[in-house]
Every structure is written in C-alpha cells, then in structure tokens.
Amino acid sequence: MTRAFKVAGEAVIVRVSGLPDKRLQLDFLSKKPTGAVGEAIREQVIEWFDLQTDLAAFYKMAAGDSVLAPLITRHYGLRLLRIHNLFQALCWAILGQQVNLAFAYTLYRRFIETFGERIDPGETGLWHFPLPETIAQLAVRDLMRLQNTRRKSEYIIGVAKAIVAGELCRADLLRRQDSEDVRRTLVNIRGVGPWTASYVMMRCLGTPTAFPIQDIGLHNALKQLLKLETKPDMDEIREMAQGWRGWEAYATFYLYRSLL
DNA sequence: TACCAGGACCTCG
DNA sequence: CGAGGTCATGGT
Numbered sequence: 001m002t003r004a005f006k007v008a009g010e011a012v013i014v015r016v017s018g019l020p021d022k023r024l025q026l027d028f029l030s031k032k033p034t035g036a037v038g039e040a041i042r043e044q045v046i047e048w049f050d051l052q053t054d055l056a057a058f059y060k061m062a063a064g065d066s067v068l069a070p071l072i073t074r075h076y077g078l079r080l081l082r083i084h085n086l087f088q089a090l091c092w093a094i095l096g097q098q099v100n101l102a103f104a105y106t107l108y109r110r111f112i113e114t115f116g117e118r119i120d121p122g123e124t125g126l127w128h129f130p131l132p133e134t135i136a137q138l139a140v141r142d143l144m145r146l147q148n149t150r151r152k153s154e155y156i157i158g159v160a161k162a163i164v165a166g167e168l169c170r171a172d173l174l175r176r177q178d179s180e181d182v183r184r185t186l187v188n189i190r191g192v193g194p195w196t197a198s199y200v201m202m203r204c205l206g207t208p209t210a211f212p213i214q215d216i217g218l219h220n221a222l223k224q225l226l227k228l229e230t231k232p233d234m235d236e237i238r239e240m241a242q243g244w245r246g247w248e249a250y251a252t253f254y255l256y257r258s259l260l
Numbered sequence: 261t262a263c264c265a266g267g268a269c270c271t272c273g
Numbered sequence: 274c275g276a277g278g279t280c281a282t283g284g285t
Binding site: 191 | 265266267269
C-alpha cells in the first residue's frame, strides 16, 4: 500500500510492503524524511495497521465462537485498519450514513478530490484529506454540489467548525478513561448518532469494545454467515456478541470483511 | 421498477 | 416520547 503522510508540514510518500518474515518494510518514494519525521511516520504506520494490539487473545476467543471461527481462518492476520485523522473518520462515517458503500466511496472520493490537497501531481495520485479549516469556511451548497444531502453537508461543516474551534479533539477523546463518556460526547455532535459514534470509536480511537450494533452491513454479514432468512434483530445480535466482550471492534471488522 | 443502502434528524400526535 | 417521514442517489 502506498500512502501520503504530512508531518510538520512536510509531505512524505511511503510504500508499505510485507516481508516474508512478516515484518513490514517502509520505502520512502518522496525524499527521505529527517529523523524525527521518519519516526513519526513509523508510529503512524504502526497505528494504521493497529500493530500494537496482540491478536492472540482475540483468536483464542474467536476459535471457540461459531460465528467468528470461520472468519479468523479465512482472514487470518487481518488487522483493524485505523483512521488516525478524527475529522477524516467522522466525514467517512457521515458520508456512509444511509447510502450503499459504492456510493459512499464516490462521495468520499469526490470530497477529497475537490477540497483536499494533491500531494503528488505525478504518478501516484495521492491526496491529503481536506483540512477542517478549509471545510469550516464552506457554505452548505458547496458540499451539496457534490451530491451530498443538505443534512450531510451541514453535519460535515459543523464537525469541521467544532474541530477548528477546539471543541472537538482526538487527543481529548483519547485521554478519557470511560468509553461510554466518549460515546456520549460524540453523540452530542449534530449528525453523529449511535452508529457513527461507535464507528468512529472503532476506526479512529481504537476502542476495542466499540460495537456499531445498528450497522446494516453487520446485520447482513450475520444473515449471510448464519444462512438466516431475515436479518437478525438487536437482541439476537447482542446474544451472539456475548462472548465477544472486549473484542467487539475486531469482531465487527472481521464480519465486515466477510462481505467482500 | 421497486427496494435497500455500513443513519440521523425533525415533525407530528 | 415514539413512530413515521425525509433526505439524494447508486446498485441490484
């Protein structure tokens, strides 16, 4: 995977490849960064692939779980890909509300290519995600032009403004001890409901117990895996997830993957 | 052509 | 306070 990072105003393009001995190798396709920047990027890659999490306990639990057991065999080694940037995670979740994923990707891509910064005008076509400072200054119609609903446009601008104003900050959320407290804070943001809050906690904040139980994709994955006639209801899902305690985020990520 | 999409808000009664 | 309407459009 190749990706652009921006650290201290410096754009760096990194290719991450897997070595046969299971280590990851980082190659810098742009000019080699200075020591501190390189170290910062190494840390971001570790977070990106959630490498600090030891999956042994998850696999041990999942091996004894009738729903997850086939998934950990099929997708062995899969890690929860994290979205470090809180604004990006919130935008992706909001854009994904109530539309099919293919369309969500279209909206996401369009948003990035309209308001983001193109890092490498050459071959790679890499972009830096739009800055909240940029989006906070937009009018609702600027986002509606990209085929977002009025609501989604308002939500995204509102989130951007909250971040710019310092009312919403990843570091603050990470400092909190109580994940229920974090969830409440997120749900208080206009446009962030229970699903979006859980999704952002799962993808951005690394909350292992985050569980977007309302998620249609999750429902469909369970329906498909269990060969059910209809999608399971909340109580059935809660029941299935009893044994997943502490690993809800990973269970969800593996279930998502089963849909691909 | 209908109906569903990795929801959330708003408006009623 | 809960049920139902609304949003915009792509995929199937």
